[in-house]
Amino acid sequence: MQICYYPGEPNLMANELVNVTHHGDVLVATVNNPPVNALSPGVPEGIEAAVVAARANSSVKAVVIIGGGRTFVAGADIKELEQAAAGHGSAPKLHGLLEQIEDCAQPVVMAIHGTALGGGLEVAMAGHYRVAVPGAQLGQPEVNLGIIPGAEGTQRLPRLVGLAAAVDLCVSGKAIKAEEALALGLVDRIIEGDLLAGALAFAREMAEKGGPHPKTRELSRKLGSPTENAGIVAAGREQARKTRRNLIAPLAAIDALEAAVALPFDEGCRKEREIITELLGTDQCRALIHAFFAERAVSKIPGLPKDLPPIPVRQAAIVGAGTMGGGIAMAMANAGIPVLLKDSDQAALDRGVSAIRKNYEGSVKKGRFSQDVMDQRMALIHPQLTSAGFEAADLVIEAVFENLALKKQIFTELDRVMKPGAVLATNTSTLDIDAIAGATSRPDMVIGLHFFSPAHVMRLLEIVRGRNTSPQVIATALSLAKTLRKVGVLVGNCWGFVGNRMMLPYMREAQFLAEEGAAPQQVDQALYDWGMAMGIFAVDDMGGIDVQWRVRQEHPEPAGLRSPLVLNQLYQMGRLGQKTGAGWYRYDENRRALPDPEVTALIRETAAKNGIPQRTISEAEIIERCIYVMINEGARILDEGIALRASDIDTVYLAGYGFPAYHGGPMWYADTVGLAKIYRRIEEFHNQHGPHWEPAPLLRRLAAEGGTFASLDAEKAREERVAAN
Helix, strand or coil: CCCCCCCCCCCCCCCCCEEEEEECCEEEEEECCCCCCCECCCHHHHHHHHHHHHHCCCCCCEEEEEECCCCCECCECHHHHHHHHCCCCCCCCCHHHHHHHHCCCCCEEEEECCEEECHHHHHHHHCCEEEECCCCEEECCHHHHCCCCCCCHHHHHHHHHCHHHHHHHHHHCCEEEHHHHHHHCCCCEECCCCHHHHHHHHHHHHHHHCCCCCCHHHCCCCCCCHHHHHHHHHHHHHHHHHHCCCCCHHHHHHHHHHHHHHCCHHHHHHHHHHHHHHHHCCHHHHHHHHHHHHHHHCCCCCCCCCCCCCCCCCCEEEECCCHHHHHHHHHHHHCCCCEEEECCCHHHHHHHHHHHHHHHHHHHHCCCCCHHHHHHHHHCEEEECCCCCHHHCCEEEECCCCCHHHHHHHHHHHHHHCCCCCEEEECCCCCCHHHHHCCCCCHHHEEEEEECCCCCCCCEEEEEECCCCCHHHHHHHHHHHHHCCCEEEEECCCCCCCHHHHHHHHHHHHHHHHHHCCCHHHHHHHHHHHCCCCCHHHHHHHHCHHHHHHHHHHCCCCCCCCCCCHHHHHHHCCCCEHHHCECCCEECCCCCEECCHHHHHHHHHHHHHCCCCCCCCCHHHHHHHHHHHHHHHHHHHHHCCCECCHHHHHHHHHHHCCCCHHHCCHHHHHHHHCHHHHHHHHHHHHHHHCHHHCCCHHHHHHHHHCCCHHHHHHHHHHHHHHHHC
16 A cells, blocks of 8 residues: 655644645645654644644635654554553543544545554544445454553543444454445545545545534434443443453543443543543552553563664475474464475374364364465475475574484584575473583574464564574574564573573472462462462463473482472373363363362362471462462563563563553562562461572562562663663
């Protein structure tokens, strides 16, 4: 899609964020606030000034508002919301702008390409008409930041699309494409070809028809009856509780939408403002805004030149066609990258390809994409038993099981096969990148690319740099993550890196709790209720008890530290989790987890045999021991420089481990609880349970100083800015 600026009069207004030109009798206001045309200070003022100028000029017959660059207006300036959530201001107020737009006698046409999200859609809904290019996306994603549409969006949206659709959009926070928006009534016309040309023609067409032009705030046809609306609201609240578990904002959005259909427009707007003001003061809002910025910060790598070109990845190769290898192959194919998928065993290769095909068939059946798309993606995956063609690949990813000797052997072979300049990556989740790189003659080209299962779905890509990994290879990995639509987080090399190094103590502590008297289902329920996507015993069973057993063989507990006892027995019994129908739980034909009396008896017998007294354990203690042990290990990781920032640790856990975003990640959550309080509790656990609870030195220091992990990140950022200048 191109935006073609017709020859017109010179720019009428001295506002570098909003350029105004005449195209005959149509005034065009173009928002130029790259990269996403956010409603930063100056943008609303510029749009409003353009509309005021049009209203005062009788020669102007219509107004078109359009975005320059790659998008319309992607939303509010999140930094302003961050300041408001921190108590240093309020949410941006757009009422005056929206009123000026709606009250304009000339037709105001919003021309949408790219995205119109949040505040961008709220501005668009104040226009008399909206046109969009095919595929443009519109939505109200504010709930993902712990708030609701606060610029009258909850009041205008149901007037355009009806209450049911408005509830769906505001609760889910999803974006819809222009074609669906047209069907709902949110868009008036799809413009094929040049957007500005089409918008100008549409604006002149509406001007020819004459006014008055529709003011969204005055529309009532789709507001529904009280009886209909009561059912929609009740169903919406039930859906919000199920799909947006524990979140405040989705339910608050329904309250605001209910006001839209029950109250006059101005009263509904007042209700909306009351709700968003209250939400901005919540821990959930602050945590979700932190998560938003934390994810964007991971690409900022100190010392890595911004203009360093990545190695183009036009052809990839994968060693290992198991669950991980197959998922990685799908991730590559989904991004349009041809991939050679090698396994040494024909049966394993066939199983891998069959699993890939089954996954794609499921997506086609659910309508996510067409059979043609599936066929195109399958054609990009080339299964084989040899390394033929590997010499042409720009990237190879080893994805065999966690055994250091095997991985070193494979890398020695890859070193002989791969062309100079190819990136050699390992998908290891725990093992030493430098030891693997040492099996090659080019350790500078070796990097860890730790995908998470299922690799074609999970957003996290843990990028592990070794001692000798070159900056260009790091830049390539970060670029690849973006190509695959994943969140690439650069971490250092140690056992388990960031994610699994923190996960092991979490798993260990949960098993200790079971041995001390908390049933696996009690631990899992407490963690789920607190917000985790799954309980930790359910995670064990899904990943496989054999996987955990193998990890422990590679990385046993240091001498003198207590080890959990029951998992090894489950492994010896062949209870490997979902794959065998039994692990910590037993599973029915639908893979539904059921508490198993055999496991309960095994835990009690093991505890009695080893002199571990069993007792009643509260949910509060379960949460403290499982979450605080992760925080303590996270502090060690940060202190050692394995993670660049505390917020990087948060992003790892939010994107890859099912940590609830409304808690902000483990390190942000620690700050909200208070590091002094967490340190005191860890000291108590240290005294009660032994040396594996020894407080991390960084946690001890920050607690004594009254510091936070966030302040530590801010201090590092200041130092990096000074060094860069």
